[in-house]
Amino acid sequence: MQISIVIPLLNEQESLKELHDWIVQVMQSNHFLYEIIFIDDGSTDGSWETISTLSQQNENVKAIRFLKNFGKSQALHAGFKAAEGDVVITMDADLQDNPEEIPEMYRMITQEGNQVVSGWKKKRYDSVITKNIPSKLFNWAARKTSGVKLHDFNCGLKAFDHQVVKAIEVHGEMHRYIPVLAKNAGFSNISEKVVQHQARKYGTTKFGMERFINGFLDLITIWFVSKFGRRPMHLFGALGVLMFIVGFGFALYLGIDKLFLNPMGRLITQRPQFYIALTAMVIGTQLFLAGFLGEIMVRSRKNDTRYTISDKINL
16 A cells, blocks of 8 residues: 545535545546545535545445544544555645645655655635635744744644654644654654645635634744643643742741841741742642643653544444
């Protein structure tokens, strides 16, 4: 198996037949051994029936159906787990990704030694206000935070060496940051390719402005996981010790002042330094305990990618 094409989808019935035929034409013209893995993320519009028909016509079509909508990250995780190809391609089902890009991306993985090739939709056919400008801001922040120099983290068209998708765990809303997850797992040969972006032909987008808010929150998460995911005590413990030392310093000053320097002065509880000391020591203790508990969780954690499969085809 040379290529596995993983396609997560939600209510894309109108585009599936056209997308399938387009992919098959590209695969056959390049003589690739391939599989197409559709992951139906809880569609309610008859997408599964269309996929079932396609699988009867083409034995290379495989599919996984979720019992309900679990999200794109969980869909990709299931697809990665099932993929058998030497190169794994991800793309969206809305016909905005061009299958004609696949042969060159395959070559960049197999011949140039890249482990990840991410698409870059340099010319977009999306709304400037609601998508293009927020996307540029988001991508800039992602580059600065992660250190991965890609122009378009959100592009669904990506190519991966087989080892990459088997080594990473995509969960939550982390599908935007798969190249970052790959880098954190030790796969440093990450490149990008300018790809053709096409206007949506059927249906409407499944994403709104909230995806950028979630994206920035996930960016903070992945930054923390990248820096301190395996050693949370180094952050929380250090901050906790610092806060406790500050609080203890105020408390020591108040004690010395009351006992030796100004025994007839105000009560300690009447001085603002007392509350600073108390608050700092309490927060410091809590931060230290958070780091300690984090260390325990890191050592005992399990994969938190959750989804329920209701049906499969050819898997």
